[in-house]
Amino acid sequence: EVQLVESGGDLVQPGGSLRLSCAASGFTFGSLWMSWVRQAPGKGLEWVAEITPGGSDKYYLDSVKGRFIISRDNAKNSLYLQMNNLRAEDTAMYYCGNFLVGWGQGTLVTVSS
Amino acid sequence: QAGLTQPPSVSKGLRQTATLTCTGNSTNVGNQGAAWLQQHQGHPPKLLCTREYNRPSGISERFSASRSGNTASLTISGLQPEDETDYYCSAWDTSLHMWVFGGGTKLTVL
Numbered sequence: 001e002v003q004l005v006e007s008g009g010d011l012v013q014p015g016g017s018l019r020l021s022c023a024a025s026g027f028t029f030g031s032l033w034m035s036w037v038r039q040a041p042g043k044g045l046e047w048v049a050e051i052t053p054g055g056s057d058k059y060y061l062d063s064v065k066g067r068f069i070i071s072r073d074n075a076k077n078s079l080y081l082q083m084n085n086l087r088a089e090d091t092a093m094y095y096c097g098n099f100l101v102g103w104g105q106g107t108l109v110t111v112s113s
Numbered sequence: 114q115a116g117l118t119q120p121p122s123v124s125k126g127l128r129q130t131a132t133l134t135c136t137g138n139s140t141n142v143g144n145q146g147a148a149w150l151q152q153h154q155g156h157p158p159k160l161l162c163t164r165e166y167n168r169p170s171g172i173s174e175r176f177s178a179s180r181s182g183n184t185a186s187l188t189i190s191g192l193q194p195e196d197e198t199d200y201y202c203s204a205w206d207t208s209l210h211m212w213v214f215g216g217g218t219k220l221t222v223l
Contacts, residue, residue, distance in 0.1 A: 002169075035212065037158075045150070045158060045201050047212035059210050095157055099148040099203065099212070102160040102169060 002026040004097050004104030011110045016086050020107055022079040022096030030074035032100060036081050038092035039106075048094070049081065063089075086111045117142065117202055119215035126223045129192050133218050135185040135202030141213055147185035147204040149178055152217075154198070162187065164204065189220070197222040 008020040020036070035050040049070040050059045058070050069082040079096050091111045097103035118136040125131040135147050146164035160169050162178040175190045185204070189196055202215040 037212075037214075044217045045152075045203070045214045047203070047214060050212065061211060093157075097160075099160065100163055103150075103158050105157050 002101045004095075004102070006094065006096050006104045006107035009094065009107030009109045011112065012086055013113050014087060014111055016111070017082070017084045018086065018109060020081040020083065020094055020096075020109070022081075022104060024077045024079065024096075027101050029077040033098055034072060034079045034096065035098050036070060036079075036094055036096055037103070038090075038094045038109075040089075040092040043092075046092075050098075051079070083109070088112065116213050117147070117204060117215035119200075119202060119218045121216070122219045122221065124221040124223055125192055127192055127194070130188060130190045131192055131196075131220060133187045133189070133200050133202075133220065135187070135204075135215050137183050137185075137204055137206075137213070139183060140208040141204040141206040142180065142185050142202075143183040144207055145205045146180050147178070147202045149176075149185075149187045150201045150203065152199045152201065158201065161200075192222045194222055196220060 003025045005023045036048040038048050048061050051070045055072050067085045071080045088111050093106040095103040095106045148164045149161045150158040151161050152158040161176045166178050177188050179186050199217045201217045203212050206213050
């Protein structure tokens with residue numbers, strides 16, 4: 001059974017940082033591209049970032065380029081999202097997963113003073 | 114950044130068939146196909162169909178996907194009350210190097 005468990009969401013002030021983690025199991029994590037998507041309150045889904053299986057290539061939503069860093073540790077079956085210089089508009093539920101196996105339950109990031 | 118176009122709402126009767134559409138262009142839907150997700154209020158998105166038209170384990174055969182040109186479609190047969198919720202499509206854009214989403218379709222089962 002595919003399991004994706006996100007953690008690390010919190011209330012943070014504008015300009016602050018957070019590191020989200022995602023623990024994966026039930027599939028061959030190291031062979032798949034992995035992504036983060038987010039959903040602001042009352043809004044639709046928005047893709048944030050994606051990383052290749054080996055971690056050498058990464059792709060980002062324009063509005064997060066230079067602020068967010070996606071990474072992975074295949075030995076630990078884990079995906080990460082380092083979020084720096086956070087803005088109010090980054091407030092959202094963040095989900096990890098991909099379009100082959102699905103998505104986790106999410107972790108909530110709130111950026112507010 | 115450009116997204117995919119989905120009708121905001123679709124209404125169909127119980128046990129009828131609904132077809133939801135998702136229109137993109139030649140660099141996303143027309144090139145790579147689209148994945149479909151279902152999301153109930155307050156819950157995470159659930160993958161219904163991959164862009165290769167595969168259903169993950171546990172997804173009902175009532176859900177099927179197809180594509181014609183730059184438009185992808187999700188067909189839901191034998192509509193049930195629990196099918197009333199939001200549906201999103203998404204495709205990898207080979208020009209933008211990103212996944213683009215549609216704005217979502219709210220399906221009402223009458």
